[in-house]
Amino acid sequence: HGRIAMLAWLGLVVPDFIRIPGERYSFEAIPVSIDAHNKLNGAVGVNFQVLFWIAILEFCCAKKVFEWNSLECAGDYGFGLAFLPKDEEGQKKMRMAELKNGRLAMIGVASLAANHSVPGSVPLLSGLYAQRPDVAESASPSFCGATRPSAVRRVAEPAALTAARYTTKKVLPAFEWLKTGLKASQLAPGQLVAKQLGGNDVLVGKDQSGTLFCVGNLCPHFGTPMSEGADVIGDIIVCPLHGSSFSVKTGELLDWCPSPPIIGPLTGIIAEQRNLPVLEARTSFFGDDIEVNIDTNAKKAYEADYWKGLLDAQGKVDGTYY
Structure with a gap:
């Protein structure tokens, strides 16, 4: 040293x-x-x-x-x-x-x-x-x-x-293909695995047809981890908490907080409707390793304007940080 x-x-x-x-x-x-x-x-x-x-x-x-x-x-x-x-x-x-x-x-x-x-x-x-x-x-x-x-x-x-x-106005993106430590052959259709890559919480999985995909692991509603019980139906992923559903191909929001009845839609009112982040996923050229194209500066870019005040950090109060 x-x-x-x-x-x-x-x-x-x-x-x-x-x-x-x-x-x-x-x-x-x-x-x-x-x-x-x-x-x-x-x-x-x-x-x-x-x-x-x-x-x-x-x-x-x-x-x-x-x-x-x-x-x-x-x-x-x-x-x-x-x-x-x-x-x-x-x-x-x-x-x-x-x-x-x-x-x-x-x-x-x-x-x-x-x-x-x-x-x-x-x-x-x-x-x-x-x-x-x-x-x-x-x-x-x-x-x-x-x-x-x-x-x-x-x-x-x-x-x-x-x-x-x-x-602290702009941090340029820096995309890199990062290995997930997973093999494509290890994932069954509908299976999901959460990973931390380049400071990003991502979810790697396969849809029902066996096509590989990678999305953000946190639901845009309350930040519920999709890895904790989300269902994959066709090429749609459904949040385990309030049933919000998204396309795993485009991240498009298909349904917002439909369940449980009354409570789910009420909680959906207090949060902005947003799509689910989608990332490029592939298998390595030589081998079966799954790689994801990650912006390694994403966390730094968000935290560049992190502090609002002495005790209040941006996103910690309204939940967007999570």
């Missing part, structure tokens, strides 16, 4: 002084700090480069490949640095120094992460690091002929996630 923190610290601080010029996924175009992860999300070319260099690092000491199962060789990539001490006492001092530096780096990374989320929250952090990342980046110098992207340009970009974080 200490070694990872030291690398993370270098990754946070060094780009503030040295940037390789370029566009799109170059070092110059990638924002500093936590936003770098979001910037590279889905960037296949960049992720391939990262994996490629990790592979080189892992295989550069292939002679010790059979020793990697031992913790004695953890982190030893066989570079054979000549300046490292050979005697046991000297190696012990080096390990202690590395341990202390690792602990210090963990504290430093935690401080920068806290300040990134809540600017000014770290008391002893001063200068550009105490400001919001977009302001700090526009004010700090750059070397090696690299021109740091200005804060104005970054905020103006539609995909400027830092701007989205601080304006």
